Amino acid sequence: MIKTFLGLLGVPVTLLIFFALGSLLQGSRNHFSASKSVLGGFFLYYILFDLFCLPVMLHYRPLSLLTALWIPSCLLIALFALILRRKVLIGYLSDLKSRVSNSWVVCLWIFFIVLLQIAIVTAAYQFTFDAAYYVANATTSIATDSINIYDPYTGEWQDHFEFRYLFATYPINDAVICQFTGIHPLVWTKTTMSSVAIILANLVLFRIACCLFSVESQKNDSGADTEAADRYALIKSAVFLCFGGIINFFFITIFTSSAFLVTRSYEGKSLLGNVILPTIFLIYLKMAKQGMGRGHWLSLALVSLGSTAISNSSNMLVPAAVMIFCASLSLQYRKISPLIKGVLCTVPCLALMLAYVFYVRGAFVIHTYPG
Amino acid sequence: MQGITSEENGLGYIFLCLLRYSGTCFYLVWFAVLCIYYAVKGTLYEKRAFALPGLLLLLTVFNPFFPLILNRFFDVNSEYYRFIWIAPVIPLLAYAGTSFVTRDKYKGGRAVPIFFAVAFALMASGVFMHAAGNDNSKPLAENPFKVPNEVLEVSRIIHSASDSTFPKAICDLNMEMELRQYDSTILLSASREQYLGAIYGTAFDEQTRNENLLSDRLVHVMVLNTHFPKDEFVESMEGTQTEFFVVTKNSPINDYLVRDMGLKKVGETFTRNVLKYSLQNDDTFELPDYNDVWKEQGFPWSLLNH
Numbered sequence: 001m002i003k004t005f006l007g008l009l010g011v012p013v014t015l016l017i018f019f020a021l022g023s024l025l026q027g028s029r030n031h032f033s034a035s036k037s038v039l040g041g042f043f044l045y046y047i048l049f050d051l052f053c054l055p056v057m058l059h060y061r062p063l064s065l066l067t068a069l070w071i072p073s074c075l076l077i078a079l080f081a082l083i084l085r086r087k088v089l090i091g092y093l094s095d096l097k098s099r100v101s102n103s104w105v106v107c108l109w110i111f112f113i114v115l116l117q118i119a120i121v122t123a124a125y126q127f128t129f130d131a132a133y134y135v136a137n138a139t140t141s142i143a144t145d146s147i148n149i150y151d152p153y154t155g156e157w158q159d160h161f162e163f164r165y166l167f168a169t170y171p172i173n174d175a176v177i178c179q180f181t182g183i184h185p186l187v188w189t190k191t192t193m194s195s196v197a198i199i200l201a202n203l204v205l206f207r208i209a210c211c212l213f214s215v216e217s218q219k220n221d222s223g224a225d226t227e228a229a230d231r232y233a234l235i236k237s238a239v240f241l242c243f244g245g246i247i248n249f250f251f252i253t254i255f256t257s258s259a260f261l262v263t264r265s266y267e268g269k270s271l272l273g274n275v276i277l278p279t280i281f282l283i284y285l286k287m288a289k290q291g292m293g294r295g296h297w298l299s300l301a302l303v304s305l306g307s308t309a310i311s312n313s314s315n316m317l318v319p320a321a322v323m324i325f326c327a328s329l330s331l332q333y334r335k336i337s338p339l340i341k342g343v344l345c346t347v348p349c350l351a352l353m354l355a356y357v358f359y360v361r362g363a364f365v366i367h368t369y370p371g
Numbered sequence: 372m373q374g375i376t377s378e379e380n381g382l383g384y385i386f387l388c389l390l391r392y393s394g395t396c397f398y399l400v401w402f403a404v405l406c407i408y409y410a411v412k413g414t415l416y417e418k419r420a421f422a423l424p425g426l427l428l429l430l431t432v433f434n435p436f437f438p439l440i441l442n443r444f445f446d447v448n449s450e451y452y453r454f455i456w457i458a459p460v461i462p463l464l465a466y467a468g469t470s471f472v473t474r475d476k477y478k479g480g481r482a483v484p485i486f487f488a489v490a491f492a493l494m495a496s497g498v499f500m501h502a503a504g505n506d507n508s509k510p511l512a513e514n515p516f517k518v519p520n521e522v523l524e525v526s527r528i529i530h531s532a533s534d535s536t537f538p539k540a541i542c543d544l545n546m547e548m549e550l551r552q553y554d555s556t557i558l559l560s561a562s563r564e565q566y567l568g569a570i571y572g573t574a575f576d577e578q579t580r581n582e583n584l585l586s587d588r589l590v591h592v593m594v595l596n597t598h599f600p601k602d603e604f605v606e607s608m609e610g611t612q613t614e615f616f617v618v619t620k621n622s623p624i625n626d627y628l629v630r631d632m633g634l635k636k637v638g639e640t641f642t643r644n645v646l647k648y649s650l651q652n653d654d655t656f657e658l659p660d661y662n663d664v665w666k667e668q669g670f671p672w673s674l675l676n677h
Contacts, residue, residue: 125512155558250497253394
């Protein structure tokens with residue numbers, strides 16, 4: 001019970017760190033959004049973590065060093081962000097308080113929908129083959145105080161880094177947190193990160209709903225007040241989340257992203273299918289509605305870069321998704337520039353994909369020892 | 372996708388993929404129907420949001436030629452289904468359902484039964500995650516670690532029966548997949564690929580076969596109930612430094628291991644026996660020492676050396 005409680009306590013702490021980091025990416029109080037902040041912070045967090053992890057790993061240094069470097073740095077950056085943005089945050093929180101109190105029933109409904117999903121998923125037992133890699137990688141890293149040097153499946157020492165997992169340091173972050181907190185990786189991944197994944201997936205769906213059912217579209221011909229329109233849009237978003245949740249729990253074969261969300265939520269691939277790709281779709285929806293502003297392209301670049309740290313499969317899927325949606329934009333706006341900008345945004349993914357192709361063909365190997 | 376390849380199935384590959392991807396769920400059918408609906412009857416934004424990407428997905432991901440071309444450059448046979456994740460199935464279906472429920476003519480209390488009707492229709496179009504017949508999914512985990520209690524028990528038995536900090540074992544496939552998630556100080560003699568190779572008869576290259584000869588024998592004992600002569604069995608156990616066999620109680624290899632090979636039962640759980648082999652040459656596993664490597668590293672890493 002205590003283990004589960006500690007695991008669940010990690011959820012708001014993780015989201016708060018994402019929120020703090022994401023607040024650095026947002027503009028003024030009028031355009032500030034907690035959900036955008038958490039989502040943006042999620043990608044920024046793993047980009048920063050990659051920057052810390054890769055040098056430590058490639059210099060064969062222990063996991064404990066990475067923990068000693070990352071935890072204080074992360075907390076300092078988060079604290080700095082909160083202090084720097086304190087005026088915007090205080091203003092936003094007071095606005096939020098009044099908005100929530102006006103629509104507390106709907107907000108409670110949304111909270112309940114997400115909580116129910118978390119309860120069903122985190123209470124369940126799921127046997128999946130790939131957990132033997134993801135979770136055992138974290139457990140192995142802690143037991144050996146190393147990073148990606150031992151085979152998670154068998155525990156044998158490996159003479160080279162598996163390139164497929166070199167940049168996707170998402171499981172190593174789990175190891176770092178578990179080493180620091182003492183929480184077992186199984187509790188952290190299958191309770192904390194599962195919950196975080198479900199919250200993030202619902203946040204993206206909520207943002208998509210906000211975009212599709214925006215306030216402007218709710219005003220009727222007689223010009224209904226904005227507050228009522230806002231509340232109606234929120235109700236629609238709640239219904240949207242409800243239906244999205246139902247589909248996630250019922251679209252179950254071993255291949256669907258929904259199955260990954262409810263049975264393998266803590267894996268990088270699950271975040272790819274349920275957070276990263278829907279976020280790309282969200283950015284597309286915004287561009288289709290509001291035009292192709294620089295902010296949207298920067299968001300897309302952030303998502304692309306962050307996705308490389310979460311799952312190796314992102315290197316293939318993110319460019320494919322970006323090109324399909326950029327092609328749509330090209331057709332809509334009758335310009336070639338969206339395709340060019342799409343390619344530029346996905347350069348990190350394309351570079352890693354190319355490097356992986358060379359690796360598989362034996363062009364290079366990165367050994368776990370020098371010389 | 373496991374078991375189907377673009378080389379064997381050609382233009383039919385994508386259809387087999389979609390069939391396998393969907394299983395008995397109808398959401399992809401709803402997705403296609405709604406894309407067409409919004410292409411014909413949608414507002415300009417709905418056409419842009421859903422119909423246009425739907426059309427482009429039809430020309431790419433759902434195009435029978437696309438996987439054939441892609442597979443020439445990258446081997447995507449086992450992972451092609453992930454491209455289907457690009458399709459915004461959930462946002463489109465949720466949007467359509469929400470738009471239907473919140474139509475002007477359903478304002479007020481009339482929207483509630485419509486909401487439940489749409490929710491029921493969505494449920495009826497799929498398969499619940501805890502549907503009966505799925506042995507690998509249970510609504511309630513036995514412990515906070517979300518692995519069977521037997522995994523914890525096997526870990527305890529092995530450590531209590533071994534003097535080694537990193538004892539090595541070989542288990543049935545399910546235990547193999549879960550044991551190191553809980554306790555990675557227990558090493559395993561064989562990899563997942565070796566197990567699946569034995570089960571599905573996959574042929575590996577000669578170098579791999581030679582490297583894995585000793586551990587492959589143990590996998591064959593465990594998975595295929597192969598009875599090796601004692602000298603070969605001992606050679607494998609000693610060569611891989613395997614101390615423990617974790618075997619299901621109803622497995623036919625129990626007698627072979629205990630009676631013929633001389634393993635000793637040191638513990639049992641609800642469904643498994645833990646059998647110990649006394650290693651004759653105990654080559655204790657030690658973590659490689661990287662201190663000398665670190666000492667040779669220059670600034671700033673040298674600052675971290677003790």
